[in-house]
Amino acid sequence: MSKVIAYAICACCLLGCAPSIPRPYLEAKAAGHRAYSSGRYEQAAEHFHQAAGKADRRKDRDEALYLEASSYLRAGRYREAKTVFEAMVSISPDGLRAARAAHEAAKIEIRHGDAAKGWQMLHAAIVRYPASGLSRAALQRYLQYLDETIGPLRVIDYLDASMDWYRAHDLGERALYEKAKRLERLGRLREAVDTLLICAKDYPYPVGSLRDNALYLASELEERLGRPRQAVAHLRTLLEDREQSLIHGSYERPLYAPAQMRLAVLYRDALAEPDVARKEFRKLFDAFPTSTLRDDALWAEALVARKQKDTEGACAAVSLLVKHIPQSRYAHCATLLCDKAPTPGQAGTCREYIARDIAP
Template sequence: MRTAARLASIAFFALTLAACRGGKDPNFVRAFHEAERAQTAGRYAEAAARFDEAAAKAPDPREKGHAAYLAAKMLERSGDNAGASARLESIARQEPPTEHTARALYDLADLRIAHGEPDKGYADLGTLIEKHPSSGISTHALVRLAAHRDETSGQKDTVVWLDGLGERLGKSELGETIAYQAALRTQATGDLPGAHARFLAIVDRWPYPYGNTFDDSLYRASEIDETLGRNEEAIAHLNRMLAERETAHLLGTYQRPRYTQAALRIATLYRDRLNDRAKAREAFHRIYTDFTTSVYRDDALWQEAELYRLDGDANTACSRASTLVREFPNSRYVPCAEAKCPNVARPSKSDAPKKCHDYLVRAREPSAN
């Protein structure tokens, strides 16, 4: 124990010495260090007091602001919600704004909503959105406030509110999120043509690679097209998304979450909606060849093989099945390939199931969920 204490003392002395050499007030460093130790030990009220002390001794405005914010959070953790709220409100109202202003306002809203002042809390979220649209936390505030408005006023009213917000903040960093949230609710209320137009407007205004919702908007537009029977348009939107898929300079691709899902839907749209087996086979095969990190490559090979079989081309079907067994020896399709193709045998080291389930031998869409 004495050795540990001595090592701690030496480490703190070294920290203080380094702070002095770096131009920091050793009293600030000492108070901040003591606050962190109290926080780690769960003594939050003491940690708040020490962070207050550090803020008072901080020579730099940024360090002062950071210590003051941490003091407020420690008061919250100690159960002093009134004290924490007062501190957070003071930080949130500070002019000019600091790096903690937006975060403090969000935390204040969160605290009020959780402890009996929801109207004030949601009003704080609205203030945060209006005054700090470029802050990352404002995106969370927007989504949260929109969901609250859905519950209290209904989604159609939320769309009207979002559209008004978009007129004021559409050119800010929050603009895309505002537009996307409005499009989602337009779709949810049953206005499919209106939602389709909104999603495509987002794609055009915030294109790849800058748009965060570029892929999701195209995917949702394609779903609407499928619902309305416009299957070729649905495929066109999915292909537009995949056209932006990039190959990395060293390894792999800049893979976005919707890419594999989009490729699977293209194949199944050709197969199930347009009855174009040739294009469906090509689309399934591209998943195997182009999406080299996808977990659905064996599914795609099997779907392709089944389509060849349905067209009477057993040789090509078994060739694809053979590739599947060789490259994916543990796939659930291995026993199906053995059953369908007598010349295909599983590798000696295979953990694939022994039995082929009936539902696998029908041409179907592999789940992308």
């Protein structure tokens, strides 16, 4: 009984600590939501404006102002929307909605006002709120704008001059990756690879959101530089990060399966090691059960085996394909590589373009 009483006292204390939100604020905000959901956006903006004036807490006021600006934006009243977004940043620069408001104001200026001024506003928003997730994508867009206005060479100079600041403010990974892409565009492939490897090393798994992209692109550039062994090494580094989830969910990343496929292709084509290529193609099928590349990998394995005149190996690969992925576009072509291959259950024929590609 004493425990029940203690729990009841705790519950009462927690309820007593709950914020008391003014009823006029709640009513005005509810009216705004009703108007917005009915398509009466200007009326919604007025209600949200009233709610902002009746809020006791800053976070409630900022939320109402954001809804007001969003309503004006939806109504096509861009000047009013921009004014409210800018007011939010002015009166609540460290508020929960401040970063988004700054980015939205810049976006409106770019699309519906003075574009050059809008890009300056976007840069200012990036600098003011570098930790915001919005700033990473915004930096990418801003650099694309600079590409069009001053050219990629000067963009690289800008990034070099600003790199220390970007690194210190949560944007270094994006800045390095964007620099590497511009070096590639200018044909400075060796420098691009070096920059990508710095990006991958300084922003490791699991926190580096561009590590996989950096290593994959580095692999592509190494192949273009005539260095397939290094290309393979970068892919293996990428795949070493892969881990399995022991309970629910997945740690799988979008480039893991493509990296495994590319690894096999490099062994097949650039390194001319067909036996290793076949093992790597089979590994994709075995180790990536959710990948859409599994049938491509088995088909590629079978083609390599056929080229080696290993009929049994080709049959093993296409038999797996038909058994486990009967809906694959290659399933009805299996008998072209193996006379004794099983046939898929559903009716269909081998597509001409596939048959043409494997014709002797």
